[in-house]
Amino acid sequence: MSEQSSTKPTVRPARPFFSSGPCAKRPGWSLDVLNGALLGRSHRAPEGRARLKEVITRSRDLLGLPEGWRLGIVPGSDTGAVEMILWALAGQRGVDVLAFESFSGEWARDLREILRIDDLRVLEAPYGALPDLEAVDWSRDVVLTWNGTTSGVRMPGPDVVPAEHDGLVICDATSAAFAMDLPWDRLDIVTWSWQKVLGGEAAHGMVAISPRAAARLAAPSIRPLPKIFRLSNRKGLIEAIFEGDTINTPSMLCVEDALDGLRWADAIGGLPALQARTAANLGVVEAWVAKRDWVTFLASSPETRSSTSICLKIVAPWFACLGADDQTKAAKDIAALVAQERAGFDLASYRDAPPGLRIWGGATVEADDIAALLPWLDWAHAEVRKTYAS
Incomplete structure (x- = not known):
């Protein structure tokens, strides 16, 4: 079976970058692509806001988000995106969380030990496997990771989630978005970061919200939220967030880099x-x-x-x-x-x-x-x- 050779190879990868985050830049990338970055300007200026909106629009179009979904840029990479949703929504009804690798295990620990959700079920599996998907109760809110970055295990397909479900399906898709088919019509909240499949820089996350989820998020939160977690106020959902008005100050250098990755993706098909x-x-x-x-x-x-x-x-x-x-x-x-x-x-x-x-x-x-x-x-x-x- 083995074709292993102990002879030292002579050919090296042209780009020996295999980190799982931040990930390799796109082929042909250089610092020159950042020459047009809007540096020294406010992200709230019309030009800054336009570039943030372009990230949102290009991401929406590339992923094929359904009509009516909202998409926004949020602080703290994918971790921040997931946490802001859990803090805002967890506990409004019972929660099932699937824990089968490092980050999904973190979401389970936060729900159990930090947010202290009373009606919580943690469906666990060891590294290399998935929990029993038949045991998930879709009448509850469900927190799942579509692709386990630290285990190399992903959901087997869109039918994992039933087309009709009473609870919200909250999906951490940071190492799946742009690389795998996501069943948008069966999900309610999807999060990811810039630093994975398109090779962007760290610290910025994105959250996509279905109309069902938006209605829940617009209601008053059941707990106090720090400013960087607030997607709504006393008037309801803060719609400007989904138009390019970020909650805190983003890096316009990272924004330019994210745009480069999105444009490259469009250019190759x-x-x-x-x-x-x-x-x-x-x-x-x-x-x-x-x-x-x-x-x-x-x-x-x-x-x-x-x-x-x-x-x-x-x-x-x-x-x-x-x-x-x-x-x-x-x-x-x-x-x-x-x-x-x-x-x-x-x-x-x-x-x-x-x-x-x-x-x-x-x-x-x-x-x-x-x-x-x-x-x-x-x-x-x-x-x-x-x-x-x-």
């Missing part, structure tokens, strides 16, 4: 092209894994295998014989050796995930670069194995 690129990236890794006996996917089922956050676990016998701490160190040693050779950066699994490797396969990554990376993983594994097997 829009959403279908983005999805095809990330599917091709996963395909390269799948073909490689199929011929290896030392590594496999963390996702236990191909139907739930992520095409963006491609998480791998080491299954070699020598690795299995190590204790937990040594497994963590050995996996990091493999990633560090590849980075030392400048053949691939940021390949270690997330700190809370099982020891292993993670390759970002989002749309800004070239399949040829992943193909060039993989022999380096074989080589680094062979080198590290010598240390621990001796």
Whole structure:
């Protein structure tokens, strides 16, 4: 089965950037694309507001948001977007939350320990698997992550969510948006950040809100909210937020960069092209894994295998014989050796995930670069194995 070679490769990826956030810039990106950034000007000036509105409009069009949905730019990346929704809505009715990796586990902890929701059900699964989706009660509010960035596990398809449901479906889609089909007609609130599939910079999040969700958010909150979490006031929903009036001061440099990513996406063919690129990236890794006996996917089922956050676990016998701490160190040693050779950066699994490797396969990554990376993983594994097997 194994075609692993211990020979040191000679070809390196042209762009050895495989971080899962901030992610690789689009092909051809340079600092020159930021020359027109609106620096030294207020984001509330007509020109600044127009650029913020353009981010919203281009994102809406690229993703195909349904008529009547609102889309706004919010503080704090995807984390801020999710938290502002949970603080505003959680507890108005019972909540089911699906927890199967680091960030979905954080949402569950916040609901249980910080917001202290009385009527809360946490549906859990270990890394590599999904919770029992048949156990979800869609008459309640449901908090789910469409793609687990730290586990490489995604929802298997749009039918996961029933077309008719009484509660709101709150979807963290930060590593799925622009790369996977999202069933907008079955979701109510969707969040993401700029720093994933289109390679934008950190600190800015986006929240898309269905008419059903907007009606709930317009009602008075059941708890006090800090200013950066407020989407409504005594008059109802703050509509200006969805027209480019941000809650706090955004970076206009990051705005320009986000616009560059959106324009690039349009230029290469829009959403279908983005999805095809990330599917091709996963395909390269799948073909490689199929011929290896030392590594496999963390996702236990191909139907739930992520095409963006491609998480791998080491299954070699020598690795299995190590204790937990040594497994963590050995996996990091493999990633560090590849980075030392400048053949691939940021390949270690997330700190809370099982020891292993993670390759970002989002749309800004070239399949040829992943193909060039993989022999380096074989080589680094062979080198590290010598240390621990001796």
